[in-house]
Every structure is written in C-alpha cells, then in structure tokens.
Amino acid sequence: EVQLVESGGGLVKPGGSLRLSCAASGFTFDNFGMNWVRQAPGKGLEWVSCITGSSDYIYYADSVKGRFTVSRDNAKNSLYLQMNSLRAEDTAVYYCARGGGYSFVDYWGQGILVTVSS
Amino acid sequence: EIVLTQSPGTLSLSPGERATLSCRASRSVSSSYLAWYQQRPGQAPRLLIYGASSRATGIPDRFSGSGSGTDFTLTISRLEPEDFAVYYCQQFDSSRFTFGQGTKLEIK
Numbered sequence: 338e339v340q341l342v343e344s345g346g347g348l349v350k351p352g353g354s355l356r357l358s359c360a361a362s363g364f365t366f367d368n369f370g371m372n373w374v375r376q377a378p379g380k381g382l383e384w385v386s387c388i389t390g391s392s393d394y395i396y397y398a399d400s401v402k403g404r405f406t407v408s409r410d411n412a413k414n415s416l417y418l419q420m421n422s423l424r425a426e427d428t429a430v431y432y433c434a435r436g437g438g439y440s441f442v443d444y445w446g447q448g449i450l451v452t453v454s455s
Numbered sequence: 456e457i458v459l460t461q462s463p464g465t466l467s468l469s470p471g472e473r474a475t476l477s478c479r480a481s482r483s484v485s486s487s488y489l490a491w492y493q494q495r496p497g498q499a500p501r502l503l504i505y506g507a508s509s510r511a512t513g514i515p516d517r518f519s520g521s522g523s524g525t526d527f528t529l530t531i532s533r534l535e536p537e538d539f540a541v542y543y544c545q546q547f548d549s550s551r552f553t554f555g556q557g558t559k560l561e562i563k
Contacts, residue, residue: 374552381554382492382494382543382554384551384552384554387552432499440490440546440552441490441502441505441545442492442500442545442552443502443505445500
C-alpha cells in the first residue's frame with residue numbers, strides 16, 4: 338500500500354524558514370517523480386514543485402521560485418521542501434504527492450499545515 | 456501559462472441524478488495531460504481520471520471523463536451520497552501543473 342506521510346509543519350513568522358519532510362513507503366521510491374501541492378485555507382489546489390526520480394529535473398511554481406527548494410533522499414525514501422523567506426500567502430496545507438506517469442498525481446499524503454503569521 | 460476554468464462553481468443535485476462538470480482551458484491541452492480529482496471535506500484529493508478519459512485504480516465506472524482541445528467534461532452517471540465533494544481538473548504543460556478553481560457538488 339502506498340503511504341506518504343508529511344511532517345515538519347507549524348507556525349513560523351514572516352521571513353522565517355521551515356523544512357517539510359515526506360516519508361514514502363509501499364513503492365519503489367526512486368522510480369517515481371514526486372510533487373508538493375498546497376491548498377490555502379478555503380481555497381483550491383496550487384502546484385508548488387516537482388522533482389524527478391533521480392533528481393535530474395526540478396521545477397517550481399513562479400510563486401515560490403527562489404525561496405523554496407525541493408530535494409529527495411532515495412536511500413531514505415524521503416522527499417523534502419525547504420521553505421525560506423516565508424510570507425503570509427504561503428499559509429496552506431502542504432501535500433506530498435506521487436507523480437503518476439508524467440503528467441498527473443496518483444497518490445497524496447494527508448497534508449501538513451504551515452501557518453505564516455507574526 | 457494555461458488557465459483552467461471550471462463550471463459551474465457549485466452544482467446542486469440529488470442522489471441518483473447525473474452530474475456534468477466542465478473544465479475549459481485557455482488554449483489547447485493535450486488529452487494525455489488532463490486529469491480530474493475529487494476532494495471530500497477534510498481529506499486529501501483523490502485521483503479519478505487521467506489522460507482525459509482513463510479511470511484511476513479503484514474508481515467506480517459511474518465516473519467518466521471526455522473531451523479534447525480546450526473543452527473537457529467529468530460525468531458522474533448516478534450520484535451516490537459519497538460523491539458530494541469538490542472536483543478539480545488539472546493539466547500539465549511546460550513542466551508545470553495547473554489546477555482549475557474547482558466545482559463544488561452539493562446535495563440539493
């Protein structure tokens with residue numbers, strides 16, 4: 338059974354940093370691209386970043402480029418999102434999600450809340 | 456950037472009725488790169504349809520997807536109580552994912 342479990346969320350002040358982690362199990366982790374998708378309170382879904390299985394290719398949404406860094410450790414079956422220079426508008430539930438094929442997401446974690454507030 | 460516009464914003468129907476949800480793209484999308492998700496309150500999204508018309512694993516056959524170019528449709532043939540949720544379309548282009556704003560399917 339595919340499982341994705343996020344951790345590392347919480348309350349942080351504007352301008353601060355936070356590192357999210359996602360522990361994956363139930364599949365061969367390095368065979369799959371991985372994504373971060375976020376959802377602000379009461380709003381829709383926003384794709385944040387993706388990374389290929391071997392970390393060869395990494396992409397970001399314009400809204401986070403230059404502030405967020407995605408990485409993975411295939412030996413630990415883990416995905417990470419380093420978030421710097423956080424803003425109030427980064428407040429959201431962040432989902433770790435497995436890439437299904439090339440162009441969609443087939444499994445999602447339960448999500449972790451990040452709140453940016455003074 | 457391709458913008459996806461979903462309509463209607465809210466759809467009020469009764470169990471047993473047929474639901475038709477629309478997703479329109481600002482320019483042509485490859486059918487291979489169009490997906491639909493369901494999100495129930497308090498839960499993570501769930502993949503329903505990929506490649507515009509292929510059902511994901513475990514998705515009941517009352518869910519179907521169709522369309523091409525700029526116009527795509529998700530149809531639920533006979534609504535069950537658990538189908539009342541928010542639905543999102545999503546496309547992939549230039550190594551970016553974008554989502555529509557969602558359609559809320561509510562019980563009438």
